[in-house]
Amino acid sequence: MAENKKVVVPIGPYHPLLEEPEFFELYCDGEEVVDVEWIAGYNHRGIEKLSESKHWDQVTFLVERICGICSTSHPIAYCNAVEDLLGIEIPERAKYIRSIIGELERLHSHLLWVGLAGHFLGYNTVFMWAWKYREGILDMFEMITGNRNHYAMLMIGGVRRDIEDEDIPILQNTLSEVKGKIQMLTEAILDDPVLSARLKGIGTLTKEDIKNYGAVGPVARASGVDIDVRKDDPYAAYNLVDWKVITANNGDVFDKAVVRLLECFESIKIIEQCLSAIKGKKGEIRKEVREIPEGEGIGRHEAPRGEVFHYVRSDGNTSSPVRHKIRAPSYVNIPTFKASCIGETISDVCIILAGVDPCYCCTERISVYDKEKKKKIYTFEELVKKSIEKTEKIKKEIGKEGKLWKKLF
Amino acid sequence: MNLKLKSLKKSLWVYHVSGGSCNNCDIEILDLLTPRFDVERFGIILAASPRHADVLLCTGIVNKKCVERIKEIYEQTPKPCVVVAVGACACSGGIFRDGYQMAGPFDKVIPVHIYIPGCPPKPEAIISGIVKFLKELK
Structure with a gap:
């Protein structure tokens, strides 16, 4: 499967935050996710x-x-x-x-x-x-x-x-x-x-x-x-x-x-x-x-x-x-990533995976492999950082935060 | 007390290792960071990589698929490091002791310094366990 796709991003199985160890592989073309694979079994207890x-x-x-x-x-x-x-x-x-x-x-x-x-x-x-x-x-x-x-x-x-x-x-x-x-x-x-x-x-x-x-x-x-x-x-x-x-x-x-x-x-x-x-x-x-x-x-x-x-x-x-x-x-909810992640960017994947609620968990260690076997390791923090950066960018574009947020925090 | 230990005691950076747990100990560990318990006031924070960690907080039974990865994480952690087994599963295997997937408990795989029993241990118990150990550390 990996041959005809440019970059593979494995997510997991360990994470500093929460929930069971799970393992995801994202197949990416640049920033865009083209396929997702799920490997289970790190939390199997029989x-x-x-x-x-x-x-x-x-x-x-x-x-x-x-x-x-x-x-x-x-x-x-x-x-x-x-x-x-x-x-x-x-x-x-x-x-x-x-x-x-x-x-x-x-x-x-x-x-x-x-x-x-x-x-x-x-x-x-x-x-x-x-x-x-x-x-x-x-x-x-x-x-x-x-x-x-x-x-x-x-x-x-x-x-x-x-x-x-x-x-x-x-x-x-x-x-x-x-x-x-x-x-x-x-x-x-x-x-x-x-x-x-x-x-x-x-x-x-x-x-x-x-x-x-x-x-x-x-x-x-x-x-x-x-x-x-x-x-x-x-x-x-x-x-x-x-x-x-x-x-x-x-x-x-x-x-x-x-x-x-x-x-x-x-x-x-x-x-x-x-x-x-x-x-x-x-x-x-x-x-x-x-x-x-x-x-x-x-x-x-x-x-x-x-x-x-x-x-x-x-x-x-x-x-x-x-x-x-x-x-x-x-x-049954995890396989829906096939429908929800494909076509999105890596910075959004973090929250999409989180949206289903099994698996922020899994986004701890990400490494990007490309065809020539060059390896780059993304840590979980970097993934969250990417997600946060995007939020900041949108904040700047919009130029304001909600009134209630200001009142609250 | 040598310099390494002295600096270790000042501010503990914690990495959380889950070897196939039910999440409950993991959530209680996370709970430690939130306002009611707030261990950051003691200088304890969660590290994102074992390479930055002083303490490994281990939860769960050690699953057969996890063994190699847990050994790897222990090797990556700079020494001296403190290994804490949190919860009944990490200490003894708990209710999963007889399971076919059990390769642990943790002390069979890596050396463990502190055992905090309970299913799950209350956040207060985890803090008390670590504080007791730090007092003993010389």
Whole structure:
């Protein structure tokens, strides 16, 4: 493949910032990207196989450790799968608590994304602010579950811990505080002419692309495909509360940011409703499950990045799954780079890769090879620098920043 | 204390190595840089290249595909350097200990000086671990 293309730019697999090691190769003609290749496996831990050697209850904690950002999405999907196998319905209070945890996670994940996207565009203030607001959500997690990450809240048949009545007013207060901050960030981002010039029209995915690649989550919703498991196949308490699916039409990186930011408000709406639904009431939080009979089940959950799918099979004799298949959202979202990166410039690739949200991560070490095997190493910093330079250039061209930014920073 | 160690202690430049982790320790490390914990007030910053680093913060199990690259990163780091294993996976393998892809934990591949357990360790724990080590360093 490399012979007929001028320059190959490998990205990854190590990065000083975040997320799993992944490895990308960009084939470039000058500044323009003509093809993208993805090499996976740097983060393979053999979880599906490990799960076959663990007890049904232990698998909940194993799948939690697939990803640290969506660390409750996998347990929810897994529990849904086992409950589908068992054919049981969980108590209503457990449903609400599951929804609360799921939505809090979406909030922290989207804020994390906004911060990093800001960092890559040269708005380091956004990075610091967004991560500062995120701490409030982590505090809520610590209060409810006892840990900042890896909440260990889920178990087959319900949840492990109850939310105490005396905690609820504090949670509601923190939530309204966070809401104000996100409101401010959202207005600032939507208002900013530099960000509009920088992000609008790059990394565009059409509806066709989404359908061809089977993309899910905010990536699909930004292109106008209203796919959301919470609405399409309701589980937990999502059919008991009032909320709507956020979509946008253009499918560029700007719209992906908009979808994520607006989703935060829907999440807050869901959490508020769930909290007031469980306030002052008592109830079972789990159903006892003694045996897992023979059979198979599937479970789905809308993780911050899209649909998580779990399949489990039991033979009725052993105390662990015979087969456990997991499909994470990034698995289908990453190949969309083929559609979104090609034709763009190297300075935009950083934010396009970031736009899908698996992989700022991967942009750590870039080396450019050309046909004569001359090698130039781009570090991650240089890539970010290129991205920042472009933002600065646009800033100069436009000659002003958004009013709100000035007010804020 | 020799000159090298003395200058090392003043301002630590940190390079973050992920050998196949779940991201959580990685995020907590990143969290250290943000306003609530802000380790930059101690002179600790993230370096973009191992060649500029004094400290390697290692997270995750060591994946079979990563082994060679991690050794390479360790060789590129100027000595003396401090290697910190952050999190249960990096210290002992954690829940992935029995996995077929496990080639670690980190101390099987490169020498490790500090172990910070926890899944994930809280940012306070990471700071406390490094501070304790610096006090011991002579």
